[in-house]
Amino acid sequence: MSDAALETRPDIYSDANRQRMWKEWAFQVVALAAILLAILVLMTLLINVMIDGLARLSPQFLTSAASRRAAQAGILYPLVGSLYLMGLTALFAAPLGIGAAIYLEEYAPVNRLTRLIELNIANLAGVPSIVYGLLSLQIFVRAMHLERSLVAGALTLALLILPVIILASREALRAVPQSIRHGARALGATQWQTIYRYVMPLAMPGILTGVILAFSRAVGETAPLIAIGVPVLVTSLPSSWDSSFTALPLQIYDWIGRPQPAFHQNAAAAILVLMGMLILLNSAAIFLRMRLQKRQAW
Numbered sequence: 001m002s003d004a005a006l007e008t009r010p011d012i013y014s015d016a017n018r019q020r021m022w023k024e025w026a027f028q029v030v031a032l033a034a035i036l037l038a039i040l041v042l043m044t045l046l047i048n049v050m051i052d053g054l055a056r057l058s059p060q061f062l063t064s065a066a067s068r069r070a071a072q073a074g075i076l077y078p079l080v081g082s083l084y085l086m087g088l089t090a091l092f093a094a095p096l097g098i099g100a101a102i103y104l105e106e107y108a109p110v111n112r113l114t115r116l117i118e119l120n121i122a123n124l125a126g127v128p129s130i131v132y133g134l135l136s137l138q139i140f141v142r143a144m145h146l147e148r149s150l151v152a153g154a155l156t157l158a159l160l161i162l163p164v165i166i167l168a169s170r171e172a173l174r175a176v177p178q179s180i181r182h183g184a185r186a187l188g189a190t191q192w193q194t195i196y197r198y199v200m201p202l203a204m205p206g207i208l209t210g211v212i213l214a215f216s217r218a219v220g221e222t223a224p225l226i227a228i229g230v231p232v233l234v235t236s237l238p239s240s241w242d243s244s245f246t247a248l249p250l251q252i253y254d255w256i257g258r259p260q261p262a263f264h265q266n267a268a269a270a271i272l273v274l275m276g277m278l279i280l281l282n283s284a285a286i287f288l289r290m291r292l293q294k295r296q297a298w
Contacts, residue, residue: 049275053268061269066233066251070262073255075270077234081150081245082219082277084238088154089161089218094211096158097165101207104166105173106195125163132160133227141228148229151241156224161214168210172203205292212285216278222249248274 064074108114136156146152176199184194200207225247232254238245248270255267 049268049271052265053270053272056265056269057272061266062273065235070260070266073263073266075248075251075273077237078246078248078251078270079273080237081234082248084150084245085153085157085247086215086219088150088241089157090211090215092154092158093161093165093214097162097211097214098169098207100162101166101169101173102195105170106191106199121163121166125167128223129160129221130223130227132156133224135159136224137228146242148231148244149242150238150245152228153225153230153245153247156228157218157221160221160224161218164214164217165211168214169203169207172206172210173199175206176202201292205289208288208292209285212281212288216281216285219277219281220249220274222247222253225250226253248277 061074062079063076064072065076066078067073104114104118108117133156136152136159140146140152140155141148146155180198180202181194184198185191189197230246230250231244232246232250234244234246236243252267252270252274255263255270258264
Protein backbone atom coordinates (compact mmCIF):
# COMPACT_ATOMS: atom_id res chain seq x y z
CA MET A 1 0.00 0.00 0.00
CA SER A 2 1.32 3.47 -0.92
CA ASP A 3 2.14 6.18 1.64
CA ALA A 4 -0.73 8.31 0.36
CA ALA A 5 -3.21 5.52 0.97
CA LEU A 6 -1.86 4.99 4.50
CA GLU A 7 -2.29 8.68 5.28
CA THR A 8 -6.03 8.44 4.56
CA ARG A 9 -6.63 5.39 6.77
CA PRO A 10 -6.37 7.12 10.21
CA ASP A 11 -9.48 9.22 9.49
CA ILE A 12 -11.46 6.05 8.84
CA TYR A 13 -10.08 4.43 11.96
CA SER A 14 -10.76 7.51 14.07
CA ASP A 15 -14.41 7.65 12.89
CA ALA A 16 -14.84 3.98 13.72
CA ASN A 17 -13.25 4.52 17.13
CA ARG A 18 -15.53 7.47 17.82
CA GLN A 19 -18.60 5.43 16.90
CA ARG A 20 -17.42 2.60 19.12
CA MET A 21 -16.81 4.99 22.01
CA TRP A 22 -20.25 6.57 21.59
CA LYS A 23 -21.90 3.15 21.61
CA GLU A 24 -19.96 2.14 24.71
CA TRP A 25 -20.87 5.40 26.43
CA ALA A 26 -24.55 4.99 25.50
CA PHE A 27 -24.55 1.43 26.85
CA GLN A 28 -23.02 2.59 30.14
CA VAL A 29 -25.64 5.31 30.46
CA VAL A 30 -28.49 2.87 29.83
CA ALA A 31 -27.04 0.37 32.31
CA LEU A 32 -26.56 3.05 34.95
CA ALA A 33 -30.10 4.35 34.40
CA ALA A 34 -31.49 0.83 34.83
CA ILE A 35 -29.58 0.39 38.11
CA LEU A 36 -30.69 3.78 39.42
CA LEU A 37 -34.30 3.09 38.45
CA ALA A 38 -34.26 -0.27 40.24
CA ILE A 39 -32.71 1.30 43.34
CA LEU A 40 -35.24 4.14 43.25
CA VAL A 41 -38.20 1.74 43.06
CA LEU A 42 -36.74 -0.41 45.84
CA MET A 43 -36.08 2.58 48.09
CA THR A 44 -39.62 3.89 47.50
CA LEU A 45 -41.09 0.54 48.54
CA LEU A 46 -38.82 0.30 51.57
CA ILE A 47 -39.67 3.82 52.72
CA ASN A 48 -43.40 3.17 52.38
CA VAL A 49 -43.12 -0.08 54.32
CA MET A 50 -41.03 1.56 57.04
CA ILE A 51 -43.45 4.47 57.39
CA ASP A 52 -46.37 2.06 57.82
CA GLY A 53 -44.65 -0.62 59.88
CA LEU A 54 -42.12 0.95 62.23
CA ALA A 55 -44.83 2.22 64.57
CA ARG A 56 -46.12 -1.34 65.08
CA LEU A 57 -42.75 -3.00 65.73
CA SER A 58 -42.47 -3.79 69.42
CA PRO A 59 -41.75 -6.74 71.73
CA GLN A 60 -45.50 -7.15 72.14
CA PHE A 61 -45.92 -7.49 68.36
CA LEU A 62 -43.26 -10.21 68.22
CA THR A 63 -44.58 -12.20 71.19
CA SER A 64 -48.35 -11.99 70.65
CA ALA A 65 -50.60 -14.43 68.83
CA ALA A 66 -52.93 -13.56 65.98
CA SER A 67 -56.10 -11.68 66.89
CA ARG A 68 -59.16 -10.23 65.21
CA ARG A 69 -58.19 -6.87 66.68
CA ALA A 70 -55.32 -5.33 64.78
CA ALA A 71 -53.89 -3.55 67.82
CA GLN A 72 -53.56 -6.85 69.71
CA ALA A 73 -52.38 -9.04 66.84
CA GLY A 74 -48.82 -10.33 66.70
CA ILE A 75 -46.60 -12.68 64.74
CA LEU A 76 -45.39 -15.16 67.37
CA TYR A 77 -46.86 -18.30 65.78
CA PRO A 78 -45.97 -17.39 62.16
CA LEU A 79 -42.44 -16.33 63.15
CA VAL A 80 -41.72 -19.53 65.07
CA GLY A 81 -43.35 -21.57 62.31
CA SER A 82 -41.08 -19.96 59.71
CA LEU A 83 -37.99 -20.70 61.82
CA TYR A 84 -38.97 -24.35 62.26
CA LEU A 85 -39.84 -24.56 58.59
CA MET A 86 -36.45 -23.25 57.53
CA GLY A 87 -34.67 -25.65 59.86
CA LEU A 88 -36.43 -28.69 58.42
CA THR A 89 -36.01 -27.39 54.87
CA ALA A 90 -32.25 -27.06 55.43
CA LEU A 91 -32.16 -30.59 56.86
CA PHE A 92 -33.81 -32.02 53.74
CA ALA A 93 -32.42 -29.83 50.95
CA ALA A 94 -28.79 -29.11 51.84
CA PRO A 95 -27.38 -32.68 52.13
CA LEU A 96 -29.38 -33.92 49.15
CA GLY A 97 -28.50 -30.95 46.94
CA ILE A 98 -24.79 -30.96 47.77
CA GLY A 99 -24.62 -34.75 47.43
CA ALA A 100 -26.30 -34.62 44.02
CA ALA A 101 -23.90 -31.91 42.89
CA ILE A 102 -20.88 -33.95 43.99
CA TYR A 103 -22.13 -37.01 42.13
CA LEU A 104 -22.95 -35.15 38.92
CA GLU A 105 -19.68 -33.21 38.90
CA GLU A 106 -17.21 -35.81 40.20
CA TYR A 107 -18.61 -39.29 39.60
CA ALA A 108 -21.28 -39.33 36.90
CA PRO A 109 -20.14 -40.36 33.41
CA VAL A 110 -20.67 -37.93 30.59
CA ASN A 111 -23.43 -39.45 28.48
CA ARG A 112 -26.90 -38.68 27.23
CA LEU A 113 -28.54 -39.61 30.52
CA THR A 114 -26.44 -37.26 32.63
CA ARG A 115 -26.83 -34.47 30.08
CA LEU A 116 -30.61 -34.99 30.21
CA ILE A 117 -30.53 -34.85 34.02
CA GLU A 118 -28.48 -31.66 33.98
CA LEU A 119 -30.85 -30.06 31.49
CA ASN A 120 -33.87 -30.96 33.61
CA ILE A 121 -32.25 -29.59 36.77
CA ALA A 122 -31.54 -26.30 35.01
CA ASN A 123 -35.13 -26.14 33.79
CA LEU A 124 -36.53 -26.97 37.23
CA ALA A 125 -34.66 -24.01 38.71
CA GLY A 126 -36.90 -21.70 36.67
CA VAL A 127 -40.24 -23.42 37.29
CA PRO A 128 -42.79 -21.18 39.09
CA SER A 129 -43.14 -21.97 42.76
CA ILE A 130 -46.88 -22.65 42.50
CA VAL A 131 -46.09 -25.72 40.37
CA TYR A 132 -44.06 -27.17 43.24
CA GLY A 133 -46.97 -26.46 45.54
CA LEU A 134 -49.42 -28.36 43.33
CA LEU A 135 -46.96 -31.25 42.97
CA SER A 136 -46.48 -31.40 46.73
CA LEU A 137 -50.23 -31.32 47.27
CA GLN A 138 -50.59 -34.54 45.27
CA ILE A 139 -47.50 -36.33 46.61
CA PHE A 140 -46.91 -35.27 50.21
CA VAL A 141 -50.39 -34.22 51.34
CA ARG A 142 -52.61 -36.74 49.54
CA ALA A 143 -50.46 -39.71 48.49
CA MET A 144 -48.19 -39.81 51.58
CA HIS A 145 -50.94 -38.58 53.95
CA LEU A 146 -48.71 -35.99 55.61
CA GLU A 147 -51.63 -33.55 55.67
CA ARG A 148 -50.83 -29.83 56.18
CA SER A 149 -48.00 -30.58 58.57
CA LEU A 150 -44.65 -28.96 59.17
CA VAL A 151 -42.79 -31.73 57.38
CA ALA A 152 -45.03 -31.40 54.32
CA GLY A 153 -44.25 -27.69 54.09
CA ALA A 154 -40.53 -28.34 54.57
CA LEU A 155 -40.49 -31.00 51.83
CA THR A 156 -42.33 -28.60 49.52
CA LEU A 157 -39.78 -25.83 50.01
CA ALA A 158 -36.93 -28.35 49.79
CA LEU A 159 -38.16 -29.37 46.34
CA LEU A 160 -38.36 -25.71 45.39
CA ILE A 161 -34.76 -24.82 46.28
CA LEU A 162 -33.11 -28.15 45.47
CA PRO A 163 -32.29 -27.28 41.81
CA VAL A 164 -30.81 -23.95 42.92
CA ILE A 165 -28.56 -25.67 45.47
CA ILE A 166 -27.44 -28.27 42.94
CA LEU A 167 -26.56 -25.66 40.30
CA ALA A 168 -24.71 -23.40 42.77
CA SER A 169 -22.80 -26.33 44.27
CA ARG A 170 -21.79 -27.64 40.86
CA GLU A 171 -20.49 -24.23 39.84
CA ALA A 172 -18.44 -24.06 43.04
CA LEU A 173 -17.01 -27.54 42.46
CA ARG A 174 -16.28 -26.74 38.82
CA ALA A 175 -14.31 -23.65 39.88
CA VAL A 176 -11.75 -25.81 41.70
CA PRO A 177 -8.75 -26.33 39.34
CA GLN A 178 -8.36 -29.79 37.89
CA SER A 179 -4.67 -29.70 38.79
CA ILE A 180 -5.58 -30.13 42.47
CA ARG A 181 -7.51 -33.30 41.69
CA HIS A 182 -4.72 -34.65 39.49
CA GLY A 183 -2.08 -33.86 42.10
CA ALA A 184 -3.99 -35.58 44.89
CA ARG A 185 -4.64 -38.67 42.78
CA ALA A 186 -0.99 -38.77 41.74
CA LEU A 187 0.03 -38.87 45.41
CA GLY A 188 -2.15 -41.92 46.01
CA ALA A 189 -5.39 -40.41 47.33
CA THR A 190 -8.62 -42.10 46.40
CA GLN A 191 -11.31 -40.18 44.57
CA TRP A 192 -13.36 -39.67 47.74
CA GLN A 193 -10.27 -38.56 49.71
CA THR A 194 -9.50 -36.08 46.95
CA ILE A 195 -13.02 -34.69 47.06
CA TYR A 196 -13.33 -34.62 50.86
CA ARG A 197 -9.89 -33.26 51.75
CA TYR A 198 -9.01 -31.01 48.82
CA VAL A 199 -11.95 -30.19 46.55
CA MET A 200 -14.67 -29.60 49.15
CA PRO A 201 -12.69 -27.15 51.33
CA LEU A 202 -11.93 -25.02 48.29
CA ALA A 203 -15.49 -25.18 46.99
CA MET A 204 -17.18 -24.68 50.37
CA PRO A 205 -17.40 -20.84 50.21
CA GLY A 206 -19.34 -20.99 46.96
CA ILE A 207 -21.46 -23.92 48.14
CA LEU A 208 -22.47 -22.21 51.39
CA THR A 209 -23.25 -18.99 49.58
CA GLY A 210 -25.52 -20.78 47.13
CA VAL A 211 -27.25 -22.76 49.90
CA ILE A 212 -27.96 -19.70 52.05
CA LEU A 213 -29.19 -17.67 49.09
CA ALA A 214 -31.51 -20.55 48.18
CA PHE A 215 -32.89 -20.49 51.72
CA SER A 216 -33.37 -16.75 51.37
CA ARG A 217 -35.70 -17.48 48.49
CA ALA A 218 -37.57 -20.17 50.42
CA VAL A 219 -38.18 -18.07 53.53
CA GLY A 220 -40.34 -15.60 51.59
CA GLU A 221 -42.36 -18.08 49.51
CA THR A 222 -46.13 -18.00 49.89
CA ALA A 223 -47.65 -19.68 46.83
CA PRO A 224 -46.45 -23.27 47.55
CA LEU A 225 -47.73 -23.10 51.13
CA ILE A 226 -51.10 -21.81 49.95
CA ALA A 227 -51.27 -24.59 47.36
CA ILE A 228 -50.82 -27.35 49.95
CA GLY A 229 -53.41 -25.71 52.22
CA VAL A 230 -51.30 -24.44 55.12
CA PRO A 231 -53.66 -22.53 57.46
CA VAL A 232 -53.14 -18.89 58.35
CA LEU A 233 -54.57 -19.11 61.85
CA VAL A 234 -53.15 -21.66 64.31
CA THR A 235 -53.72 -21.84 68.05
CA SER A 236 -50.41 -23.36 69.20
CA LEU A 237 -46.74 -23.53 68.41
CA PRO A 238 -45.40 -26.54 66.45
CA SER A 239 -44.33 -29.32 68.81
CA SER A 240 -43.28 -32.03 66.35
CA TRP A 241 -42.66 -32.63 62.68
CA ASP A 242 -46.33 -33.52 62.03
CA SER A 243 -47.76 -30.48 63.84
CA SER A 244 -49.91 -27.88 62.15
CA PHE A 245 -48.11 -24.61 61.49
CA THR A 246 -48.29 -21.30 59.75
CA ALA A 247 -45.59 -19.06 58.29
CA LEU A 248 -44.80 -15.37 58.23
CA PRO A 249 -45.45 -14.86 54.47
CA LEU A 250 -48.90 -16.40 54.89
CA GLN A 251 -49.73 -14.05 57.75
CA ILE A 252 -48.60 -11.07 55.68
CA TYR A 253 -50.74 -12.27 52.76
CA ASP A 254 -53.77 -12.57 55.05
CA TRP A 255 -53.34 -9.11 56.58
CA ILE A 256 -52.81 -7.45 53.20
CA GLY A 257 -56.13 -8.86 51.99
CA ARG A 258 -58.12 -7.29 54.83
CA PRO A 259 -59.81 -3.92 54.30
CA GLN A 260 -58.83 -2.34 57.64
CA PRO A 261 -55.79 -0.02 57.42
CA ALA A 262 -54.61 -1.19 60.85
CA PHE A 263 -54.02 -4.70 59.49
CA HIS A 264 -52.05 -3.20 56.61
CA GLN A 265 -49.75 -1.61 59.20
CA ASN A 266 -49.37 -5.01 60.84
CA ALA A 267 -48.46 -6.47 57.45
CA ALA A 268 -45.85 -3.75 56.91
CA ALA A 269 -44.32 -4.50 60.32
CA ALA A 270 -44.25 -8.22 59.51
CA ILE A 271 -42.57 -7.41 56.18
CA LEU A 272 -39.85 -5.56 58.08
CA VAL A 273 -39.29 -8.61 60.28
CA LEU A 274 -39.14 -10.87 57.22
CA MET A 275 -36.68 -8.51 55.53
CA GLY A 276 -34.57 -8.59 58.68
CA MET A 277 -34.44 -12.38 58.43
CA LEU A 278 -33.38 -12.14 54.77
CA ILE A 279 -30.68 -9.60 55.60
CA LEU A 280 -29.35 -11.88 58.34
CA LEU A 281 -29.22 -14.83 55.93
CA ASN A 282 -27.45 -12.83 53.23
CA SER A 283 -25.04 -11.37 55.78
CA ALA A 284 -24.28 -14.87 57.02
CA ALA A 285 -23.53 -15.96 53.45
CA ILE A 286 -21.12 -13.05 52.96
CA PHE A 287 -19.46 -13.61 56.36
CA LEU A 288 -18.97 -17.34 55.83
CA ARG A 289 -17.60 -16.80 52.34
CA MET A 290 -15.05 -14.23 53.52
CA ARG A 291 -14.11 -16.33 56.56
CA LEU A 292 -13.49 -19.46 54.53
CA GLN A 293 -11.59 -17.56 51.85
CA LYS A 294 -9.28 -16.05 54.49
CA ARG A 295 -8.71 -19.48 56.00
CA GLN A 296 -7.81 -20.85 52.56
CA ALA A 297 -5.39 -17.96 52.01
CA TRP A 298 -3.54 -18.88 55.20
